Amino acid sequence: MGTWRGLRVAFVLGSLFMVLLIIAYWDDVGRPNLYPFQDPKHKSLPSGWRGPSTTVSPSSSSVVQVQTRASVAGSSNAEIPPEETPEKPAGERQMRKEEGEGDEEREQEARKQRIVDVCSGKEALEFPGRTRAFEQIPFRELDHLIVDDTHQIIYCYVPKVACTNWKRIMVVLSQSLISPSTGKPYTDPQSVPADLVHNSSLHLTFAKFWRHYGSLSRHLMALKLQHYTKFLFVRDPFVRLISAFRNKLGRPNEDFYRQFGSVMLRRYGNASGSVAETAAEAFAAGIKPTFRQFVTYLLDPETERESIFNEHWRQVYRLCHPCQVKYDFIGRLETLETDSEQLLKLLKVDHLLQFPSGPRNRTAASWETDWFAEIPITERRELYKLYKPDFELFGYATPDSVLHH
Structure with missing residues (x-):
């Protein structure tokens, strides 16, 4: 009987110890989180790249647990001292x-x-x-x-x-x-x-x-x-399309000319003879993709069958x-x-850096009427259908001046 009573006392004491241990662990961690460290073994890294020193093995059945450094809204690095709260201005300001x-x-x-x-x-x-x-x-x-x-x-x-x-x-x-x-x-x-x-x-x-x-x-x-x-x-969405065309196809860009510009010229350019092999030759000869050819390319069912749109004109909902x-x-x-x-x-990083200032892309919505002037109304409306999810998702007004004039 004495042995049995001793075992019961030991069990009760052990249970109390585990409860205290769990409480202490929970207070220290805040909540359980699984944040793997980034694997530094990237291939074809640019000169000067460096990554964290800790890795997670893909075959491992466990994941490193680390203390949460931020709330759901995001936070800065735990090692960086928090920014001092500035003295608030008074009154109307x-x-x-x-x-x-x-x-x-x-x-x-x-x-x-x-x-x-x-x-x-x-x-x-x-x-x-x-x-x-x-x-x-x-x-x-x-x-x-x-x-x-x-x-x-x-x-x-x-x-x-x-x-x-x-x-x-x-x-x-x-x-x-x-x-x-x-x-x-x-x-x-x-x-x-x-x-x-x-x-x-x-x-x-x-x-x-x-x-x-x-x-x-x-x-x-x-x-x-x-x-x-x-x-x-x-x-x-339409302004982004114009900007993408101006930047990638409206000026000599060898990669984009070979992959897209030359295709547009061959399919829709009605050019006599062969298309120039390089962007430099095409632009020098004054034979380069037009915005209308670009729109025709986007609407061509063959384009979608070949591959998903290039990221510069792929819809945001697909990106x-x-x-x-x-x-x-x-x-x-x-x-x-x-x-x-x-x-x-x-993000609580405003004390670490500022958004870079300087020149920005100036393509504006006021340009749409001029850029779409040579595009038939039917094609404008088909293009709008293609990008309508982006207009609707992100609250951009229907471009009536483009679709109805």
Whole structure:
């Protein structure tokens, strides 16, 4: 009997000890999280690239647990001391500031609600992929979702929407590129070479997760989507198309000429003889793709059968999957400066860097009438149908001046 009583006492004491241990562990961790460290073994990395020193084995059945460094809204690195709270101005100036911040927050909520309404079918608009689950999206279609584990940020970049400067910011935050002049990671986004930030080897994207984490990939993506701050920047879809044409096909660009421009000239140019092999020769001869040929190419069923649109004119809903990814912030190029300032505060990195200033793309909505003047009304309307999901998802007005005049 004495032995049995002793075992009961030991069991009770052991249970109490486990309860206390669980409470202590929970207080220390805050909540359970699984954040894998990035694998540094990238191939074809640009000179100066460096990655974190810890790896996660794809075949491992366990995942490293680390203490959460931020709330769901995102945070800066735990090692960086928090910014001191500035002394608040008094009186009317402070009231105007608070009213402005309130307006910005209400605008963000309206933008996010707009996406929810369109994706839920409330707007009676159907488009490919609207109802599919995130797990059904192929890895190759997740190559625009850049992940920064240090600051718990996910950025979906959209070409022709300030993506060069936002990629620069992601490079600085992730410390993934060494400056040859200092031998240390870049700290000023403006000083990061623009040609380097578009090197895909420099960024960890969801598309690379399978190679890094194997069967854990989908689980890890779901965790990051739940806990990280997710953002993207968008632009009037037709204005973005004009900007893409001007930049990639309206001036000599050998890669884009060979892959797209020469195809447009052969199919729709009615040019006598053979098409020039290089962009330099074509432009020198005055035979170059026109905007009308570009639009015809986009509407050609053969184009869609050949491959998905190039990223510079691919629809944003196909680049960033807003019906599957619940973005915390939707910025617009039309309000780039104010949106960028607001976003850096949301990410809690505004004390580390500023959005790069300087020249920006000046293609404007007021140009649409002139650019579409040579496009038949029927083709304009077909093009609008092609990009209507982007107009509706991100709250851009129907371009009546283009569709009805």
